[in-house]
Amino acid sequence: MDEDGSNSDVALERLRHYLQNSKVPADGKLPTERQFAELFGVGRRAVRRALEALEAEGVLSRRQGAGTFFGGQGALLETGLVDVSRTDFIEIMEVRLRLEPQLAQLAALRAKPEHVARMRALAVKIGQLTDFDERELWDGQLHRSIALAAGNRLFLSLFDAVNRIRQDEAWRAVRERARNTNRSGDVTTEQHLHIVDCIARRDPVSAGEAMSSHLLILQESLMRQTSLDGAVGPVEKDSEDPGFLNNGAFKR
Structure with missing residues (x-):
């Protein structure tokens, strides 16, 4: 965490859990940022950014001078999470490489114009951010928007389970070092926009391939960084297996 204890993904996860298990009624007023910060540690x-993310999802609303209000449990129907055990980044990337290209393909078939507009806005927003913690939060929101547009609630739950790993300090530290080493912000923005363009064109094959390419570059960067750190994962050799890259893309 940075000097003020910021970890936006932790705050977002804990806010979701709080809302899912609270008895706050629809349009009920929520605690203040300070109260949430103390409650979540x-x-x-971080709390402010997490609230902004949930507001963008329509889960809550913030009213100037009045406070923050919950949209009700109905707003959380698509945010169910599955508990996962702690794992390493190689296992995470293996799952992401098999899951997210499929989500991009389905999104290309099912995304509504408002989904595409949100994805594009998020991709642009991420490209303009310089704070790592904030970039991580909105990067997760972009990938979740694609998962949401895929229109499959079970897939979305699986995505959310994997995405929770972002809050792990070791995972965040490796990603931050890899990003700083490679200075890949512009490339990441181009990749994000390309994925969105493929979805907007309703081209599932290209959307899946674009997502695979994006994740493979991230995986390579992470492997390089952990090699420098002397912490190469136990199954790195599998990434050289051609079968490892086969994510089951749609065939024309």
């Missing part, structure tokens, strides 16, 4: 900046 994170910085207020």
Whole structure:
């Protein structure tokens, strides 16, 4: 965490859990940023960003001078999470490489114009951010928007389970070092926009391939960084297996 205790993904996860298990009624007023920060053990900046993310999802609304209000349990129907055991980044990337290209393909078939507009806005937003914690939060929101547009609730639950790993400190530290080493912000933005363009064109094959390419570059960067750290994962050799890259893309 940074000096003010910020970890936006932790705050987002804990807010979701709080809302799912609270008895706050629809349009009920929520605690303040300060109260949430104390309750969750994170910085207020992290809470503020997490609230902004949930507001963008339509889960809650913030009213100037009045506070923050919950949209009700109905707003959380698509945010169910599955508990996962702690794992390493190689296993995470293996799952992402098999899951997210399929989600991109389905999104290309099912995304509504408002889904595409949100994806594009998020891709642009991420490209403009310089704070790592904030980039991580909105990067997760972009990938989740694609999962949501896929229109499969079970897939979305699986995505959310994997995405929870972002809050792990070791995972965040490796990603931050890899990003700083490679200075890949512009490339990532181009990749994000390309994925969105493929979805907008309703081209599932290209969307799946674009997502695979994006994740493979991330995986390579992470492997390189952990090699420098002397912490190469036990199954790195599998990434050289051609079968490892086969994500089951749609065939024309």
